[in-house]
Every structure is written in C-alpha cells, then in structure tokens.
Amino acid sequence: MNTIEERFGFALFGQRDIDITKQTPQLPSADLWQTCMQCGSCSATCTASAAKTDLRKAILQLQRGLVQQAQASVKNCLFCGKCAYVCPRGISTRHIVATINQHIVKTA
C-alpha cells in the first residue's frame, strides 16, 4: 500500500499538454533535426529498438522542447548507424544522439 493510488483509490496526474508557444529549454543545434518529417525509417531499422530506443520520437521530443524525454528515448543507442543509412532527409542521426548525450554530461 505504497502509491497514492493504492492508498486513496485515485491519483492526481501531472499536466500532459505541451505549450508550444512558450520558450522551452532547447538544445542549441536545432538545424540537426528540424528537417525530420517523422517517417519513422530510423526507428523501424533500429538495432536497439527492443531496448526502447526510438530516434523518431526523440527528434519529435527535441522539436517540442522535451529534452529530458529525448534523452530517455535514445539512452540505449548502440551507435550502429543504420538509422543514418536509411534516413531519406539525410539527417546525421548519430550526431543527434551524440548531442543529446553531450547535453547529459554538461547538465549532470
């Protein structure tokens, strides 16, 4: 009987909606991922997808300013580079993962 839900029979949820017009913390290198059109080729070919790696989602999270969530989406990336091979927009996918990881090191 530990969680709030178990103790009281209900729980309060955090705000789920994203305000896209507010200034959100963003990584400085937006030019790396702003051409992504969310086709999902990268995620479909991902070697680490079993480990919940999802680059498509990570890029979308970066576009919406959700840097923490983006970090979680790529933390098990193996850097195999298959995503870069299949990307139709020629996005340097490993560069994006490296930028996110660098951001973790900087903010840690």
Place this chain on the structure above:
Amino acid sequence: MNKPTIAIIGGGPAGLGAAAAIDTDIANVLLFDRNAQLGGHLTDWHQLNPTFTPANKTIDYMSAGTQNDNIIVFQNTTVEQLYNENDQITLKTSDNNTYQVDSAIFAGGYNTFDAHQKEELGYGIYKRVITSADLEKVMNNAQQLGFELQQAPNIGIVHCVGSRDVKCGNRYCSRICCMVGVKQAIELKQKYPNANVSCFYMDLRMNGRGYEELYLRAQQEFGIKFIRGRVSEVSENHNKLLQLKAEDTLLGRPIRGTFDLLVLLVGMEPPIDNPLWATISKGNDGFALETLGLNAPINNKIPGLFWAGTCKGPSTSADAYRDGQHTAIESLRYIKSKSK
C-alpha cells in the same frame, strides 16, 4: 460557312486559357466576366506557389491573349441563362442582351469555403482568426489586419479547413491548400522574422513540381514547425489572444498554445451560386463532371456546352489555364463536326 463564335463564361485562369487557345482566324470569341478585372480569384492573390511569382504577373501573361480584335470581352457581365435551340446556343446576360453562339465554354471557377461553418475555429468570432484568402489580401495591401502583431508573434496555420471533412459535406481534398499554407508560412516568416510559425496538418500533400522542395526549405531555412494534428478548439484569453488546443498525434500528447494570429487554409467549393450551375452535369462531390472524357463519362445536358477549370474540381491556376486550353480544342472540334 460563316465564321463560328465561341462564348467563354468566366474570365479566370480557365477562361483566359480557353481564349488564348482559340485561333481567332477560325472563330470569334465572346468572353464574359462578372468582375471589373480579368483574372478571377487570382486578382485577390499575392504570390503563387511554389515560385513566389506575383499573381498580377501571372494574370498579365494569361490575359495577353485577349488583346485581339476578334475577342470581345464583356466585363461586369453575368450570363444568366443558356440554352441550345436548333444547334444554336443562346446566352442571356445580366444587361438584358442575347447572344447566339455555336459553342460555349463555362469556366465558373470555385467558391472559397465559408470558414464561419467551422465554428470551433472561431472565424468571424475572434478577429485574430483569418482565412488564407484574407491573408493574401493583407499581403497584397488590399486589406489591413486590423490589429498589431507583437515583436515575436506566434502564428498558427490550420490545414484542411472545409476539406476532407464530412461534417461540412466536403469529403474531397482541395489540393492546393497544403502548398498555399507552406508558402504563406514562409511569407509570414519573411515579413516577421522573429515569428514562431506552426502548421497544423493531417497529411501534407505536396503533389506538384517543386512543392516537396519548398516544404524542405520551410523546415530548413525558415524553421517552420509542422505539427501533425487537427486544431480542435480555439478560444480567446483575457489579453484578446487566441488559446488553441490540438493533439500532437505523433507524440500522443495534447498541445496548447497562445497565438497572435491563426490562418485557416480554406478549401474550394463548387460555384453553386452561379446562375448557370443548374445546366452543368455534376459528380457526387458536387463539382462538374469531366467533359473531355478522360476520367469520367461525358454527361452533357446541352450539346456544344463545355466546362473548364476549377468548376471540375480543385486545381491550381496553371492547371486551370491548361484545362481551359484543352476545352477550347474540344469546343472547336465540336463545331467542326457539326459543320460537316
């Protein structure tokens, strides 16, 4: 045999294309336009996609063919009645004149969707909600916004307003709005460089030459955001700014935001208010049937009457112009077959 006469009803791109294609050594042309200026909807437009060609330049090019002694242009004239009697088509116009012609081409164009119908988007309720047609007039300096935009305005562009929407009876895709939206996003970004421009789309249908490339440029050079999700609700906050709700369907999370300006990309509708519309054979979508027999069976109630351009379904001005030319050839062929 006397030189035949062809009437063209409508002075937009399709009508001008038909006028340009008719060799005036073979036939005389009567061109009727209900407006004071030739060009149809193009007269309200600022720039055309994807090349950003000024619309008035395009009108100049399209109407160059009407500068001919054998083409008589009737401006501010509506054709109110049209019927075929003994292989002669008779037209009655708003100024109570009657004309006898051998063949007629109806180029009645389209109506823009009335955005008031989508009440949840607040058009006509909140002044900061405008349509894409309104924005073209603003860009053209023919109309004022009526309010100031702050230094870094948040601008939203809503795709598919009055298209692909069973609720307003329009199941079809209006084809041009996606590209108009991307073009207007770029124009707004050029006018307000600090603006934060977001496009809310269901699908992006970049179905023309140079369109996909412009979409990429919009992302790459202008940093325009594309959000897959339809805007569900717009309201006004205490600062008289727009509060907007949508779903980011790719992320699976709701989106909200405070916007300074919302542009609704209105679709195309058949010209139902045209007095001749009842004489035209129509398909299930309400637009006129194809008269060239390419895609659909010809179902022509009045022999010698052809129709061209966007009254046959949404298309770009260039496509309408070319369709006008094709229809003119069909009309000439009809006259030739009749004289044998």
